[in-house]
Amino acid sequence: MTEFGYNIHEDLMIDHDRPSPAFEAVLEKVPSISWCIACGSCTGTCICSDQTGSGFRKLVHFLRNGMYDKLKKTLAYCQFCGKCSLVCPRGINTRKAILEMKKYFNLYSNDIA
Amino acid sequence: MTLLDTVLILPFTAGLLFILTVFALKYYQWFRALTPKNKLRMWKSLSLRSLLVSILEIFRECLLHLRIYRQKRRLWYMHMSLAFGWFLLIVIGHAESVFSTGHIISAPWKSVFFNYFSRGQEATGWQQQFFNHLMDLLLLFILSGLFLAVYKRINSRLLGLKRRPLHNSPDRIAMTFLWLIFPARFIAEALNHSFYEGGGFMTGFFGNLMHLPGNMHFLSDTVWILYSVSLGGFFFVLPWSRYMHILTEIPHILLKNAHIQAYQDEGCTEFHIHACSSCGICLNSCQMTNITAYKGQSYYFIRNMRNISGVCDRAIMNCMMCGRCLSDCPVQVDTLSIRLNERIRRNNDLSFDYAYLEQTEQKISPARIAFFGGCMTQLSPAIIASMKKIFSFYNEDYVLVDETEAICCGRPLYLSGQKQAYFDMIRHTRERILSCKPELIVTSCPICLTTFRNNYFFPVPVMHHSQYLVSMMQKGIFPAARSNVKTIYHDPCELGRYLGIYDEPRQVLINTVDLQNPDFRQNDGLCCGGSIADSEMDFRDKQEIACNALKQMIKPGTQLLATSCPLCKITFKTASIIPVKDIAEIYAGALPTRLTIEEFAESEQMMQD
Numbered sequence: 001m002t003e004f005g006y007n008i009h010e011d012l013m014i015d016h017d018r019p020s021p022a023f024e025a026v027l028e029k030v031p032s033i034s035w036c037i038a039c040g041s042c043t044g045t046c047i048c049s050d051q052t053g054s055g056f057r058k059l060v061h062f063l064r065n066g067m068y069d070k071l072k073k074t075l076a077y078c079q080f081c082g083k084c085s086l087v088c089p090r091g092i093n094t095r096k097a098i099l100e101m102k103k104y105f106n107l108y109s110n111d112i113a
Numbered sequence: 114m115t116l117l118d119t120v121l122i123l124p125f126t127a128g129l130l131f132i133l134t135v136f137a138l139k140y141y142q143w144f145r146a147l148t149p150k151n152k153l154r155m156w157k158s159l160s161l162r163s164l165l166v167s168i169l170e171i172f173r174e175c176l177l178h179l180r181i182y183r184q185k186r187r188l189w190y191m192h193m194s195l196a197f198g199w200f201l202l203i204v205i206g207h208a209e210s211v212f213s214t215g216h217i218i219s220a221p222w223k224s225v226f227f228n229y230f231s232r233g234q235e236a237t238g239w240q241q242q243f244f245n246h247l248m249d250l251l252l253l254f255i256l257s258g259l260f261l262a263v264y265k266r267i268n269s270r271l272l273g274l275k276r277r278p279l280h281n282s283p284d285r286i287a288m289t290f291l292w293l294i295f296p297a298r299f300i301a302e303a304l305n306h307s308f309y310e311g312g313g314f315m316t317g318f319f320g321n322l323m324h325l326p327g328n329m330h331f332l333s334d335t336v337w338i339l340y341s342v343s344l345g346g347f348f349f350v351l352p353w354s355r356y357m358h359i360l361t362e363i364p365h366i367l368l369k370n371a372h373i374q375a376y377q378d379e380g381c382t383e384f385h386i387h388a389c390s391s392c393g394i395c396l397n398s399c400q401m402t403n404i405t406a407y408k409g410q411s412y413y414f415i416r417n418m419r420n421i422s423g424v425c426d427r428a429i430m431n432c433m434m435c436g437r438c439l440s441d442c443p444v445q446v447d448t449l450s451i452r453l454n455e456r457i458r459r460n461n462d463l464s465f466d467y468a469y470l471e472q473t474e475q476k477i478s479p480a481r482i483a484f485f486g487g488c489m490t491q492l493s494p495a496i497i498a499s500m501k502k503i504f505s506f507y508n509e510d511y512v513l514v515d516e517t518e519a520i521c522c523g524r525p526l527y528l529s530g531q532k533q534a535y536f537d538m539i540r541h542t543r544e545r546i547l548s549c550k551p552e553l554i555v556t557s558c559p560i561c562l563t564t565f566r567n568n569y570f571f572p573v574p575v576m577h578h579s580q581y582l583v584s585m586m587q588k589g590i591f592p593a594a595r596s597n598v599k600t601i602y603h604d605p606c607e608l609g610r611y612l613g614i615y616d617e618p619r620q621v622l623i624n625t626v627d628l629q630n631p632d633f634r635q636n637d638g639l640c641c642g643g644s645i646a647d648s649e650m651d652f653r654d655k656q657e658i659a660c661n662a663l664k665q666m667i668k669p670g671t672q673l674l675a676t677s678c679p680l681c682k683i684t685f686k687t688a689s690i691i692p693v694k695d696i697a698e699i700y701a702g703a704l705p706t707r708l709t710i711e712e713f714a715e716s717e718q719m720m721q722d
Binding site (some may be wrong): 032045047048050052053071072075076077078079080081082083085086087088091092093095096099102103105106 | 114204306387430460462463464465466468469470489491492518519520521523525526529534643645648649650651652653683
């Protein structure tokens, strides 16, 4: 087998069978979150992406795929400035989505590993 | 006292006793909820002089409603005739009773049902006649206001309200009882005078006109009982309705004059929310009324805060916090603080982790001026470039604090109710700004400026860039060129209503462009719609608010829209048909180019060649 120098990261593997109740809950409150095309404008403008590598696109990715540990960690970095909502070409209400995610994990923090 | 007399006074007296007990209990409870510091402040404020000031304000605002007079004259007449008219009816009714019986203190029903108890007694002197006519005049005064109030339910535009408030059930029931009181009194007195002589110019005239036979006497008694029932009914529904404001406005004014703010404690918040008269003026100043069917405006917010059911999250977050309702409110209910408190109560414990800001902090070189653009200025690099040009022109020793590593001032966190996170954030931002040891901090963002002024407690002066430009102009260094571009200036909410900075941006513009005045300016300035305080509204609604604001501001022939807030600039730019610029860009554009010695020598050389 040819070695390309890349490894499979177990924790970054996308598993569509993994349920994401948080995504369902946030989607209900912020339907516009489903419009995300992962263009990365939000991450490009995010004021904490330089230091932490986070961004709204990443949050959506983690949320969709049920990667809650990473999501909770990344959510805590958000400074809530709202630049992402101003640059989003799809007009997603990113601040509300972030607030709803935070509220969800605050409420169900004990239930979710 | 006959059985009929007892039946007559019972509803009124029971209602009066009930409402007095409720007021006493509620006020005691709310006063107890005040913090000890505020209680002390309250007692200290009760000096003779400040009491006189408060009494004058109570007279002007609770009875004469002068703040409404300044805004909408017809609406003012409606409110004033009902409040002041009813007050005079009680006072003069009591005076009439005192004059007639000779007792200064008498049972309240004696004066309220004076004409019922004095049936058959002929008016003996001119004084009695005078009282009869005066009481009729007052009743006519109130009935004219009542007519306007009824008409307002049909067509509120006549009274200057584009949108009338939709009341809930307790409000409607209380209002029905209130509307019944005065016609019932009028008919009762007119019927009285149809059986007995006397009466003033109105009740006497209508009484004589009716000429009812003696066996219809029961009609008069029935209407007197209806009058008593409507009074009693009104008193019984009052604690659950908006009419709590009638008496609550008095302690509200006392607290306000003692400088006790709604955000400081729960007791004061209770006084604020019960002092709201639900007049609906805020509905008309709110720009969201036109675009959203959802009821999140101050009127509905305060009403739901009064109710046991409370306010839903969506209604609390769906507000731009522009402050237009607060500046128009005739009672000055601090809706913004109450809303913010409610947001903090719900969202304060959300998780945050800003430790990364400590690890990655860069060293910023020391400079005399620290320029903090803020997140929104980052999205409009033209403002940063203009400020650089301006600073270089004035040979300032400056540094851009957030040019390479951006950091937020924390206000979006605070406005969303995440107070803990906010205070953690301002600790980092404050340290970073002060690390360059500035003598002056300049920011181009009014949102940052509000936070800096309120919570940062910098040891050095903090200025908006418009103030900095004016200070430079006062030194005698003016921009060279003044263009004839017809410009209107948009007052940002945070800079205007929050910080009261109206003149400085105008001074900058007067010296650089042809400044025109829009209809909505200064305290009445419109919000751009992009407010960071509203995390609920979607992109389209924000755009619609921006479009509506532009329609109202831009006149034919306007060539440029100037503003002094980067967020307003960005929001308007997406909706405007004319160019939108920040005052820094306009000022920098008007500056003469100052050549360095090398550039000068180079240009001389080119001329010679």
